[in-house]
Amino acid sequence: MTIHHPEPGGRGSGDDLRCEWCRRPLHRQPIGRPKRFCRQSCRQRAYEARRRSTELGLGDDELVVTRNELDDARDRLAEVTDALDAARTDLADGVAAHRVLDRLIDTISSVTETN
Numbered sequence: 001m002t003i004h005h006p007e008p009g010g011r012g013s014g015d016d017l018r019c020e021w022c023r024r025p026l027h028r029q030p031i032g033r034p035k036r037f038c039r040q041s042c043r044q045r046a047y048e049a050r051r052r053s054t055e056l057g058l059g060d061d062e063l064v065v066t067r068n069e070l071d072d073a074r075d076r077l078a079e080v081t082d083a084l085d086a087a088r089t090d091l092a093d094g095v096a097a098h099r100v101l102d103r104l105i106d107t108i109s110s111v112t113e114t115n
């Protein structure tokens, strides 16, 4: 039996690094410790969330978010869901696949961009 160990620092090990707060992809640092957050505001939010969850005695699987953050996440998900429905309809209507894909990419890009 062969066990494959991922190579430290090898391809794949850091390519899917994501911000611990917002889950946006992180770019690898050429030197120094790998970044855990994409921006200072994410670091700050994560810090505040950890502090608050400690105060409330929450477990690792529990999280407090503001109503605004939850509404924002729901709005973004709804936009992606609507775009998916539109893409399915367009494909069924015979719209060229590359046009459907372009629209999907545009929508998802705008939804996942910073605000």
Ligand SMILES: [Zn+2]
Pocket (backbone or CB within 6 Å): 019, 020, 021, 022, 023, 024, 037, 038, 039, 042
């Ligand atoms: Zn982030």
